[in-house]
Amino acid sequence: KLNLEKSMSEVARGYELTPGAVLGIRRPYNFVEGEYPNYFESGKGSRIIDLDGNEYIDYLCAYGPIIMGYCEEEIDEAVIKQIRDKGFCFSLTQSIQNRLAEKMVEIIPSAEQVIFLKTGSAAATLAVRLARGYTDKTKIMRCGYHGWHDWCVEVKGGIPEKLYEDVYSFKYNDLASLEELLFEHGNDTAAIIITPVGHPLGNKIEEPKPGFLEGVRELADKYNTILIFDEIRTGFRVALGGAQEYYGVTPDLSLFGKAMANGYAIAAVAGKKEVMKKAEHDVFVSSTFFPNSLSFAAALKTIELLQSKKVLEYIWEKGSKFLEDIKALTAKYPVGAEVSGIPPMPYITFQRDKAKTYKEKRTDFYTQLIRRRVFMQPYHHGYICYRHTDEDLNYTVKAIEESLVYIEEKDY
Ligand code: PMP
Structure with missing residues (x-):
């Protein structure tokens, strides 16, 4: 012992x-x-x-x-250089944000625009809000863990039911469970959000059965709803362009975080310009620390290393x-x-x-x-x-x- x-x-x-x-x-x-x-x-x-x-x-x-x-020394050095040479917390965003966004647009199949945040939960909530803003619909079909925010957390203490009553769960690798929900609520469904690899807490990991992710994509199209891949775990790990690249199914929006900066706090929503652009006016998102650039420097170096090594x-x-x-x-x-x-x-x-x-x-x-x-x-x-x-x-x-x-x- x-x-x-x-x-x-x-x-x-x-x-x-x-x-x-x-x-x-x-x-x-x-x-x-x-x-x-x-x-x-x-x-x-x-x-x-x-x-x-x-x-x-x-x-x-x-x-x-x-x-x-x-x-990882090279990543930490990139961060230290940012601190020492330029600083990282200002009233305006530093242009390094554009360099990182360009990189993401280059490597992630579904990414035309990117919004950077600091946690995965914030990214998931923003993606759902964008989907609701864009479609003008309300309901959300979910499959997987998407963080601790009111609309999706499993432990309901402190959360009025009305904050999650429009959110329905379907089963991973069970297209019929999604189809049933959409049959009933499809006309008012803003988004389907799913982790492309199934990883329910304490249970076996599930890879998508042949045709499952493609089937989810088809249902999203059939019901005119936004497909969101939660790639917080799979992004920058399963493939450089995420599980969407590996499995060849392209969502409308996707979420990244975790591995993208080797430990520095960052998350991102990436996706179709048409949907992302909702955040120009109608959908609000902001935080004091979102433009904090230490994690941008770390992410750029991490991605560079993922590619070069x-x-x-x-x-x-x-x-x-x-x-x-x-x-x-x-x-x-x-x-x-x-x-x-x-x-x-x-x-x-x-x-x-x-x-x-x-x-x-x-x-x-x-x-x-x-x-x-x-x-x-x-x-x-x-x-x-x-x-x-x-x-x-x-x-x-x-x-x-x-x-x-x-x-x-x-x-x-
Ligand atoms: N989605 C998935 C798939 C996750 O694994 C996590 C975190 N474990 C989140 C969302 C939430 O991210 P965060 O903990 O950074 O808020």
Whole structure:
């Protein structure tokens, strides 16, 4: 068992200072309480170090922003240069915004114009507002996690029903579930918003079945509604132009964030000029920190590195081998562990069973992994980044094998 003394005393202090000590999915009970650290001290490349000095190979990548690695020098240098030479917070926007927008228009199939924000939730809310403004319709069909704002968050405390009563959920890879909703509400549907890869919390990742995304596109056209791809996780990771490029289906609007600046706070709505232009007059969006240019400098450098170092090819190659290796292990040790995902986003879940032993197995499995200093999230898929070395991945495959053997040998 790891020594987590400092982490535990810090989290006790945290509970006094912040509700739940830390927010949302980062709370201790969202890992294995008592086994995982609660705070990190630092990170470099593929490694992170907790308050007690334990070093881990990290597969959560800060929940997605880390595409190169932690503390990537060339990116940090680009940011430091911006601070030192020019400054980054002014009353007017700096022209670096246009350089980044041009780059996005060049690489993202659906992007004719871009609006930059700082968080994915803000981007999702803006896209929905643009769609409603453009179509003059009200209802939203959604599929996936789109952030914490009133219209879409799952936990409804503090939100009057009228703020989300026009939002309906459909099932990923189930075109009929969307068709049914549209049959009933299609004439008043402003947008269909979907994560192009299905990644429901705590459940297996789902790749689109052949024809699914194309079918969603067709339904959006049939009912004259705006198709929004939420590419906050898949953007700059599945392909440079996002999952829309990889799967060959082009939405009207799409959302980016996370990996686009290797950890600096940025998000974007990109899409058809005709729809985006609604934000010139009728649809309002603004924030003090939207023009803050540190993340623009970081994003430009990140994208430059993704291209010059063929980062995504590397990630697909390493990730494919890793997925294959761990799939072979779950076949070799049939204890209920299931591997899902795509090479840049692997995930190990446990098959549900009536006796609910899967919960104990999941806890045991992730406990064994963290004790071997492999940091993965039991309830969230992982990510592969550029700084994951063969050595890291091979060590991790071995740790996964040992953890599966532990489960095989235990009585449930
Ligand atoms: N959409 C998706 C698909 C996400 O994964 C997230 C964040 N996990 C969001 C939207 C919200 O982004 P943010 O947390 O930056 O507000």
